[in-house]
Amino acid sequence: MTPLNTSKATAPLPILSIACGSAQRLGASAVLVMPEGPMEWDLVRSVATGGVDFLIASSSDRQVEAIRKAGLVAIELEPSEAAIAERVTLALIEAVANDQLKAGARVVVVYSGFEAEALDSISVIRLGEHLERLTARDLRALETSVPFDTLKAVVDAGVEIGREGREGKAVGSLIVVGDARNVLARTRPLGFDPFKGYKRKERNVRDLRVREAIKEIAQMDGAFVVARDGTVEAACRLIDAPVAGLTLPKGLGTRHWAAAAITSVTQAVAVVVSQSNGTVRIFQDGDVILRIAPMRHARAMKWQDAESEPGEPRAPREREKPPRTPENGPLRRPGRADGPERDAPQDGSE
Structure with a gap:
């Protein structure tokens, strides 16, 4: 995390330029920006050069629309009062789920770490370490x-x-x-x-x-x-x-x-x-x-991924539910194994 002493009026463009340059030097896949409020999105787009993707995360419908009108990629987040670390995580999850980032990618994140509503901090995150095995699949x-x-x-x-x-x-x-x-x-x-x-x-x-x-x-x-x-x-x-x-x-x-x-x-x-x-x-x-x-x-x-115990394949049994369809078909999953019979009603307690 690197604090930068810049005013609210001049902070966005300089720090975004630094982030873009850092992403190029590090071979990062993208720059993720976590703004606390509106920005001059056309100016932000002018900074997004050198083949580095800029992803802008926002919980404001109005800002998401403005971001997209400026030709930038918006990540929609739900309104939250969570800490910045958790909001960055949610933004990364959304980006991976939407195939905007690949598992294992390196991302430069720009956010407000010290002063509210001012982009003043940069972090470099490797998704393989931050989100481990999360994938769009x-x-x-x-x-x-x-x-x-x-x-x-x-x-x-x-x-x-x-x-x-x-x-x-x-x-x-x-x-x-x-x-x-x-x-x-x-x-x-x-x-x-x-x-x-x-x-x-x-x-x-x-x-x-x-x-x-x-x-x-x-x-x-x-x-x-x-x-x-x-x-x-x-x-x-x-x-x-x-x-x-x-x-x-x-x-x-x-x-x-x-x-x-x-x-x-x-x-x-x-x-x-x-x-x-x-x-x-x-x-x-x-x-x-x-x-x-x-x-x-x-x-x-x-x-x-789930950790399951090995065992003998279970014999087919009659299922009390309608056949699967392409729309609601089952997930691909590990095979099952035989286990002990238990008949008591389950009340949801651990």
């Missing part, structure tokens, strides 16, 4: 079952639950996304449902306020059920699905077995937050397909 694979925007919102909520906990205590959670009708048929209420009675538009997981509510309700027992469009259909649900024939990595508890069970008999995807260490695991068809290891203190989260 991973994100798009998940989108084949649940729309990307919905799944990303759920995963974001899960990562925040795992990283932050609630009121100083570690919190685990289970969120089942997609195929809501069949999922609800396999669950029953544990008691009071905090989302009951609200209009659909008031309980969509893409709304930051709804995600905050999920983080609070996660302290209660039971699972969340979320529809493909992001609507939270129910909370505090007891999952009652068979786990016979399923196998999970050692050390995973009841919450993970519930996720494996419900995804094995429906077309849903389940996002599980481990209470013990905050790790987020994503399940489909009864298997862990992706593991996200949380990184504390606003550092980047890591998207990692």
Whole structure:
């Protein structure tokens, strides 16, 4: 991180020129700019020379439109009060998901590190170290079952639950996304449902306020059920699905077995937050397909491939769900293995 003593009026162009030159010398793929407010985008474009791509991240719809009108590449972010390190991470995730950056690329980032609303800092980030195994293929694979925007919102909520906990205590959670009708048929209420009675538009997981509510309700027992469009259909649900024939990595508890069970008999995807260490695991068809290891203190989260135990192939069994179609087909995933039978209802606890 390099502080530069420049005024707000003159800071943007000099520091962007330095960033562009640094990117050329280092062989970086792009310069990522994290402005805190509007800029003279035509002047910014004049600095973006030498074959280095400029990516501008903004949460303002008006600024995103102005950036694109100036011929620059905009990265749309949701409004957030998170620390700059986390916002940079989110911008990089979006860029990789949109194929604007490749996994392992080197990026020069320009942001406000010392004085608000002034671009005064430069960092050089290698994505292979910052985001580890996150790739566009991973994100798009998940989108084949649940729309990307919905799944990303759920995963974001899960990562925040795992990283932050609630009121100083570690919190685990289970969120089942997609195929809501069949999922609800396999669950029953544990008691009071905090989302009951609200209009659909008031309980969509893409709304930051709804995600905050999920983080609070996660302290209660039971699972969340979320529809493909992001609507939270129910909370505090007891999952009652068979786990016979399923196998999970050692050390995973009841919450993970519930996720494996419900995804094995429906077309849903389940996002599980481990209470013990905050790790987020994503399940489909009864298997862990992706593991996200949380990184504390606003550092980047890591998207990692699942670690599974070897075993004998499982014999085909009758599935209680409709055939797959090209639109909602399954993810490519590791094979399964036989495991112990467990018949007790799963309540979503770890």
